[in-house]
Amino acid sequence: MPRAIALFEKEGDALVNRFEFLHDDVEFFLSILDHPDDDPLLYDVYRVDNEINKKIFEKFGIMVDIEKFDCSIEYYE
Structure with missing residues (x-):
């Protein structure tokens, strides 16, 4: 169950x-992302x-090229 950067059109x-x-x-990731208290393991995008x-x-x-793509940090299975 890795964490990744996803690039979308x-x-x-x-x-x-x-x-x-x-x-x-x-x-x-906790130190660099603005996350809600109810997501302590950063399962959101x-x-x-x-x-x-x-x-x-x-x-x-x-x-990543954030000008060309919509980029996000995600956790997926």
């Missing part, structure tokens, strides 16, 4: 690509903005 809802994190560092994109790049070496 800007005009539509088709999944274009998904990058899985090999190491799911929940504490890291969270939009990737410029600041989050930069922090993920610094930690994991992954940067």
Whole structure:
């Protein structure tokens, strides 16, 4: 059950690509995502903005094109 960055079409809802994190560092994601108290393990979907994109790049070496795609952090099975 990995955490990933999902890239969707800007005009539509088709999944274009998904990058899985090999190491799911929940504490890291908790520190960078604005999440509600009732989602302590981050099962919801969270939009990737410029600041989050930069922090993920610094930690994991992954940067996504948020101008071209709708990008989000998600947990999936």
